[in-house]
Amino acid sequence: MSGSSGQVKGWCPGALRPMRSGDGLIVRVRLTGGDLTPERAAALAEAARRFGNGLVDLTSRANLQMRGVSDDTLQPLLDRLAELGLLDASAAAEQVRNVIANPLTGLDPSAPIDIQPLIRALELRLIGNERFHILPAKFGFLLDGGGVLSLDGIEADIALRAEDDGHFRLEAGGETLGWVRVEEALEAALGVAERFLALRQPDERRMRDMVERLPLPSPGGVDHSSWNGLGSTRSVGVGWEAEGVEVPTPPRPSADPPPPGESRMRHLAGPHAAGFFTAAAPFGRLDAGQLEGLAAIAARHGATLRLTPWRSILLAPLAVDVTAEVSSLGLVVDPGDPRLAIAACPGSPSCLSGEAPAQADAARLAPVLAGFVEKGASVHVSGCAKGCARRAPASITLVGQAGRYGIAFDADSKAPSEAEPMSLGELTAFLAKRLQHFPEKLGDFSIKKMR
Ligand code: SF4
Known part of the structure; x- marks a missing residue:
């Protein structure tokens, strides 16, 4: 390993090759097709609490990663994953198994x-x-x-x-x-x-x-x-x-352009007529208790769980609305929740490279950022310029710099800041003021007027 974050460039964590981070080792569990039975979900929640710090991240490849695992608890955790049938024979086999699939696979007759x-x-x-x-x-x-949950985009x-x-x-x-x-x-x-x-x-x-x-x-x-x-x-x-x-033939024009990730994620949260429910976790992070709670709800209603590439957990098939049950766990069930339109990495102290607590600050900024989100803006809050949470440019990109935030518009996290780095308080005031000037619906590029 190398670098302040303990990562080799282009390297991906796994279970057999965990990544060292600010809060301990990150152990990623790769689930075939994102599939998770209630029993396995409950067992993973228990393992996250017992061998890690109880925090679980959902990845954009529909995998699950446990945080805060120590050198002492790593081997017992691996033993437990092996008992659950979730450990590969080698790190190489684990790494090459990099396949994203529809979360409703096998449950969607329209596919x-x-x-x-x-x-x-x-x-x-x-x-x-x-x-x-x-x-x-x-x-x-x-x-x-294909089907109800195609992976367009x-x-x-x-x-x-x-x-x-x-x-x-x-x-x-x-x-x-x-x-x-x-x-x-x-x-x-x-x-x-x-x-x-x-x-x-x-x-x-x-x-x-x-x-x-x-x-x-x-x-x-x-x-x-x-x-x-x-x-x-x-x-x-x-x-x-x-x-x-x-031999290639001309592609058919698609009826609608694929929605960006955030739109799809927002669209997905909550119950769906097709017989499934999506529980979203702000910024893709939940705790062991929430995972355990979802497992119990799924078991109660005869459903299974699937991790989605939109960093949420789907329960299906379901004949009843479980909104109240999932909401009581503190998970997001409202597709209009602005946190679902904000990409944020863990930042400090979870990540050794973090220059600001991106996820915590994104939650604090959510009320003011909601105004922009409602006007169609995308938002990325990054703990450093690496921009792990979002590769594509966002309407508003905030990047941690020595405890403050730089800001860039229609840019990715590597773009230079367009203003002096600001504290959270300064940033809140800055954004609130700019928002007042733009009551109209923002188009893709009208965010540039903020400069
Ligand atoms: S972008 Fe976030 S998660 Fe990625 S290295 Fe920087 S602080 Fe860490």
């Missing part, structure tokens, strides 16, 4: 493709072929069977998204590569991963980096000879030869 059998099959293929173990740590796959290095009941759209770095039959989809996706390993430059950790260097053709066939020259399988005309990939 064109049931991806349930594919999720574990893909994980096993990745674990079973050591060649894939050298994929960069954050390199990930996405399986989207969520990026992955390699994605299979249901096009109809027989085909997936295959994407590399967010770009469409072609269409594949369901029965050939895994082979095609793994073939693309092979191409990445063969073509990547040493500093390219994500597929989009390579796609930027070696652009893919637009469907319809532009010659991009730089992708050619690999393999002998059926060509799609672009050098991305992979078994099962069909």
